[in-house]
Amino acid sequence: MYLTVHAASALGIITFSHKPLLSLILGIIMHFLLDLIPHDPLELDQWMKKNYWSRFLTIVFIDFSALFCSLFLLNLFKPLPINWNFLAALIGVALPDVIWGIGKIVELKILEKFKKFHLWVHRLLWPPSDIGWPYALLIQTATFIFFFSLFIAFIKK
């Protein structure tokens, strides 16, 4: 899932978890739960087959830019809680993909094992893993709306 969608799940987590350590752990678990849902567009994978590294870095740049822009826009719509609990949840939901990204650059046995596990989760429910982009867009948007609605409904500020 895109980091923006994972970040939205952090907003869902803090609606019921108020301890930073718990939010961090729940964030990591939530990341893998979301990764179980087929969500990666097939077309993106095919596009990345050429000039892999420049396209990979382009995606990373877009993903992080979209994350910061969406947090900024959400904050205008409804002020985000700037506290350790939210930060911990945010780190938890993003951490698995950050480790995965580091594993693409740095060659370490433990990172290889982690990448295998990450891929295994992606393929557990839907072995082809990838889906057509309209479905990917629909699933990611629906997931984002679901978690953002939880936040809107349950966080009073």
Ligand SMILES: [Zn+2]
């Ligand atoms: Zn992931």
